[in-house]
Amino acid sequence: xxxxxxxxxxxxxxxxxxxxxxxxVEDRISLPPLLQVVGRMHPLILHIPIGIIIFLVVLILIQKxxxxxxxxxxxxxxxxxxxLSASLAALFGFFLSLQSDYGGGALLQHxxxxxxxxWLCYFLVLWHESGKKRFVxxxxxxxACVVLVFAGHTGSILTHGENFLFEPIAxxxxxxxxNASAYQFAIAPILExxxxxxxxxxxxxxxxxxxxLAKFKAGGEHGKPWVEGKPExxxxxxxxxxxxxxxxxxxxxxxxxLTALEIATLKSWIKSGADFVKKLDEFPAEDSLKIRVAALxxxxxxxxxxxxxxxxxxxxxxxxxxxxxxxxVAPLYINSPALRADFxxxxxxxxxxxxxxxxVSDQLVVLNLSKMPVADxxxxxxxxxxxxxxxxxxxxxxxxxxxxxxxxxxHLRTLSLSGTAVSSRYLGPVLKLPQLQELFVWSTRxxxxxxxSLSKLYPGVTIALTQFNDExxxxxxxxxxxxxxxxxxxxxxxxxxxxxGVTIRYTIDGSDPDSLTSKxxxxxxxxxxxxxxxxxxxxDGWYCSEPMEVICYVKGKTxxxxxxxxxxxxxxxxxxxxxLTDGRKGVADVLKxxxxxxxxxxxxxxxxxxxxxxxxxxxIVLSFARNVGGYSLPPKEIEVWGGPSKDKLKxxxxxxxxxxxxxxxLKVDMLSIPLPSSAFNYYKLVATQVPKLPxxxxxxxxxxxxxxxxxxxx
Numbered sequence: 144x145x146x147x148x149x150x151x152x153x154x155x156x157x158x159x160x161x162x163x164x165x166x167x168v169e170d171r172i173s174l175p176p177l178l179q180v181v182g183r184m185h186p187l188i189l190h191i192p193i194g195i196i197i198f199l200v201v202l203i204l205i206q207k208x209x210x211x212x213x214x215x216x217x218x219x220x221x222x223x224x225x226x227l228s229a230s231l232a233a234l235f236g237f238f239l240s241l242q243s244d245y246g247g248g249a250l251l252q253h254x255x256x257x258x259x260x261x262w263l264c265y266f267l268v269l270w271h272e273s274g275k276k277r278f279v280x281x282x283x284x285x286x287a288c289v290v291l292v293f294a295g296h297t298g299s300i301l302t303h304g305e306n307f308l309f310e311p312i313a314x315x316x317x318x319x320x321x322n323a324s325a326y327q328f329a330i331a332p333i334l335e336x337x338x339x340x341x342x343x344x345x346x347x348x349x350x351x352x353x354x355x356l357a358k359f360k361a362g363g364e365h366g367k368p369w370v371e372g373k374p375e376x377x378x379x380x381x382x383x384x385x386x387x388x389x390x391x392x393x394x395x396x397x398x399x400x401l402t403a404l405e406i407a408t409l410k411s412w413i414k415s416g417a418d419f420v421k422k423l424d425e426f427p428a429e430d431s432l433k434i435r436v437a438a439l440x441x442x443x444x445x446x447x448x449x450x451x452x453x454x455x456x457x458x459x460x461x462x463x464x465x466x467x468x469x470x471x472v473a474p475l476y477i478n479s480p481a482l483r484a485d486f487x488x489x490x491x492x493x494x495x496x497x498x499x500x501x502x503v504s505d506q507l508v509v510l511n512l513s514k515m516p517v518a519d520x521x522x523x524x525x526x527x528x529x530x531x532x533x534x535x536x537x538x539x540x541x542x543x544x545x546x547x548x549x550x551x552x553x554h555l556r557t558l559s560l561s562g563t564a565v566s567s568r569y570l571g572p573v574l575k576l577p578q579l580q581e582l583f584v585w586s587t588r589x590x591x592x593x594x595x596s597l598s599k600l601y602p603g604v605t606i607a608l609t610q611f612n613d614e615x616x617x618x619x620x621x622x623x624x625x626x627x628x629x630x631x632x633x634x635x636x637x638x639x640x641x642x643x644g645v646t647i648r649y650t651i652d653g654s655d656p657d658s659l660t661s662k663x664x665x666x667x668x669x670x671x672x673x674x675x676x677x678x679x680x681x682x683d684g685w686y687c688s689e690p691m692e693v694i695c696y697v698k699g700k701t702x703x704x705x706x707x708x709x710x711x712x713x714x715x716x717x718x719x720x721x722x723l724t725d726g727r728k729g730v731a732d733v734l735k736x737x738x739x740x741x742x743x744x745x746x747x748x749x750x751x752x753x754x755x756x757x758x759x760x761x762x763i764v765l766s767f768a769r770n771v772g773g774y775s776l777p778p779k780e781i782e783v784w785g786g787p788s789k790d791k792l793k794x795x796x797x798x799x800x801x802x803x804x805x806x807x808x809l810k811v812d813m814l815s816i817p818l819p820s821s822a823f824n825y826y827k828l829v830a831t832q833v834p835k836l837p838x839x840x841x842x843x844x845x846x847x848x849x850x851x852x853x854x855x856x857x
Contacts, residue, residue: 151223153494158230162258165237173713174241182238189236189298192227192264200284222271223424228265233257253297256290259750262288268703299683325423330412330437333405337394350772350841356419359842364773366806371417374410397752399645405541408436434721435472438813454530457503465503470496475508480783481530483509492516497524500685509533513559518836518856519545526551537583538562552576559583567593574601619680621691622647622664629696629726629853633666640680649678655690656678668695673764674815696728699857700758703753707740708827709748715850722852723749729810729852733769735773739768747778747830747849749855757822762815762857765830768850770814771803771840776847778830785823795821802833811852829856 165172174182199221206214213662236257240250268406282597307344332632334353336340342353342363347679362368368379382393383406394400400407410416411432426432458472462482469491475481482503486492492515500507525534531552532722536559536636543565549555550572557580558573566588572599573579576587584594585608594608624647625637638647651674656662658681673696683688707720719741729738737840740747763783769848777800780836786792797817 148219148223152268152272153225155226155230158234159262161260162230162233162237162261166254166258167235169241171713173716174238174410178238179242182235182240182242185232185235185239187194187195189226189232192225192232192260193291193295195225195228196288199225200288209471218330219268222264222268224269226261227258230261231262233261236753243601246518253294253300256294256297260287260290260294260485263290274494303671306604323422324418324420325412325426325432325436328423329408329432333401333409335616337399337401341394357665362418362772362806363841364772365809366772369413371415374413377413380406380413381412408432411573418703443513452481452508452530453477454480454505457482457506461502465496465499470494470505472500478828480506482506483511483533485511486513486515486690488514489501489514494521494524497521502525504528505530507531508554511535512539513537514539516540519543522546522548525549528552530554532578533557536563541565543743546570547572549573550576554578557581557583560587561585565589567597574604579604581607582603590639594596618681618686619645619688621688622680624676624691624693624695626695626729629698630670631698632671633669635669636676637667637820638664638678642682644678645680645682645739647678649676649682651676653677654680658687672693672699672762673697673815673855675813680857694766694811696764696813696853697857699764700753700760700853702856703754705749705751707748709742709745711740711747712848715739717741717852720749723854726765727852729768729811729850730812731770731775732773734768734770734773734850739850740850740852742851743832746832747828747851749828749854751828752825752826757824759820759822760818760826760856761820762817763828764855764857765816765828765851766815766853766855767812768809768852769803771806771807772809772850772852774836774842774845775850776833776836777802777814778849779811779833781814781846782829782831783816783818784827784829785821785825787824787827789827792825792827795819802837807841 150638183517191312199218202209202214202218202221206218230490236253240254259561262287266278266283267287270283272311279406338353341348342351344352344354347363348832349363351357351365351368360367365378369377374380382391383401385392411430415426415430415432416552423432423436456669457480462472465484469488470484472482472484475483484500484507486496497512497517500510501524504527508530510525510531510533514537515538517536519540519542522541526548529551532554534549534552534557535553538561541560541563543563546565546569549558549697553576555573556578561647562585565584567590570582570584570589574582577769580603582604584606587607589597591608594606598604598606619640619642622638622640625639626634630636637650640647647664648658649664650654650656650661653675654677656677656679658679664678673694675692675694677690677692679690680690701724705720706722711717715734718737724736727735727738734741755782765781767777779799779802781800782794783796784792785795796816798814799813800856830849832849836842
């Protein structure tokens with residue numbers, strides 16, 4: 144046991160030294176995947192020293208009632224295990240701190256207190272083995288307990304947010320629709336329950352802080368998490384719908400997830416403009432946000448009161464016998480006497496099944512015969528269901544002559560005849576029904592002019608002649624570029640649109656295309672250098688699409704020799720110099736993928752040369768990440784040097800790119816560096832970062848990053 148004890152003490156000492164060393168060099172550490180897994184075991188192991196310390200305190204207090212030699216042996220083993228587990232917890236916690244975006248203050252306090260606790264536990268082991276003054280032993284033990292409480296407190300801040308312990312008894316201002324904005328009243332409580340633990344001043348994943356309004360509005364490393372008026376394009380909404388095992392899913396797996404109603408409320412808030420000031424009472428009564436908030440307050444969806452029917456329910460055993468593999472008969476809703484019947488499988492349809500429904504003719508209010516071989520003669524049977532409210536005859540064999548049989552259905556509100564051979568001359572009898580509200584006749588013989596004429600005669604009925612009962616002019620979606628990645632010189636550039644008959648117009652001069660004068664894309668074309676293409680789709684009867692902008696990166700000359708004259712940041716090494724010519728394009732919001740080389744402390748410096756006779760270079764294109772929220776900006780300036788050799792160069796071109804005025808969208812962008820006519824043996828390109836981010840940026844005053852994934856030479 145003594146030998147094992149000495150080995151463990153030496154191991155603990157090595158871990159203490161390693162911890163001190165790592166703290167001083169953490170900015171240079173790039174954690175391999177295996178150690179990332181080890182780091183995530185920190186929450187598992189940190190409870191071991193806590194439990195043993197509590198046990199040892201109790202044991203020391205009652206040791207007079209226990210055999211002294213036995214108690215000292217147990218205390219010695221306990222201290223040894225405590226010291227080892229505290230050291231490992233501190234080490235694993237250090238690895239974990241490198242993997243997430245935690246706030247600086249609480250993280251630093253937790254890190255220092257964790258390391259200090261591991262050292263104190265180590266001293267307790269040494270002092271107990273030496274048997275020296277008990278006063279020193281108890282003093283160090285008391286200090287270890289105090290540090291343990293402080294480390295636990297700062298750890299809870301990182302995990303659960305500030306004031307987690309005393310929040311239930313803290314004074315709260317009662318928010319109402321009168322004294323609070325819609326955001327304060329409805330949105331902030333959702334974020335507080337489901338998002339604040341990972342997005343606060345102490346722990347800010349993706350550098351997004353939600354607990355501070357100004358910082359929330361500024362966004363994180365990916366910019367603002369919402370797009371005003373466009374919930375489907377908002378990053379935070381997309382994150383809710385990702386698979387649970389996806390690293391980008393929010394909240395992370397294991398955390399309480401948002402309910403469908405909470406997500407719908409957030410979407411309604413974004414759709415209404417993501418306003419932080421407007422009060423709930425100022426929204427129109429029909430606004431979706433106001434409706435969702437009412438649902439939240441009632442702890443359930445807002446529903447119209449269930450309709451009360453005067454008739455008695457049908458016999459349950461009789462209804463059960465009517466159910467077959469081809470027809471289902473069931474209550475309209477739980478405990479409702481009203482029934483609905485749905486027929487399935489055209490080949491399995493039997494007119495006798497329809498006739499059997501006469502036994503529940505009083506209770507039947509919804510009948511779905513879509514795609515069944517129902518003919519006009521069968522409508523007389525349907526007319527016996529006197530309480531019918533919804534009748535679906537879409538894609539049946541109805542011609543229209545038998546529609547007069549439905550005149551008896553005084554309660555019919557919705558009639559669907561789409562996909563049938565019905566013509567307008569047979570619709571009069573059903574349009575006169577007293578309760579009819581909707582008539583669907585798309586894909587029938589009814590023309591637009593006939594529909595308009597009938598709408599004037601029967602203004603109380605909505606007649607839908609299109610599959611979607613919205614005949615306003617819609618906007619086309621954007622065209623799509625079929626080509627992917629880096630394009631070979633001379634390769635066909637292919638655009639497509641998912642809707643037939645759409646005309647695609649495009650420009651290559653940077654201007655937005657219009658629907659009259661811009662070039663028509665009628666056949667593929669090609670480029671011999673990287674070019675920005677803008678295109679839009681147009682079609683009669685539709686609004687033209689928004690212009691789409693795409694950079695067609697075209698492979699040009701490739702240097703025979705290429706070298707990085709400055710090393711990338713250890714966190715973003717890419718795949719070395721080959722990342723610049725491997726044809727793999729990066730994604731602007733995933734900067735840790737191997738396509739990207741990241742530079743911050745040093746400028747990007749690349750040297751390159753060509754064998755044999757030096758070719759004439761006219762242009763260099765640099766592909767970079769424009770991720771302003773993630774501190775990735777265009778370089779402050781780019782210099783190109785050329786000369787006969789590496790040590791004899793002169794400046795041949797200097798470019799100062801335009802800097803962003805706001806966060807803007809995330810995208811992979813390009814910088815074109817036109818060169819004066821030159822044919823040097825050796826070239827050097829240097830791209831310098833912006834030394835201080837602007838005042839409007841969340842990280843104002845800090846140095847920017849430059850991320851590049853490809854270079855092209857023409």
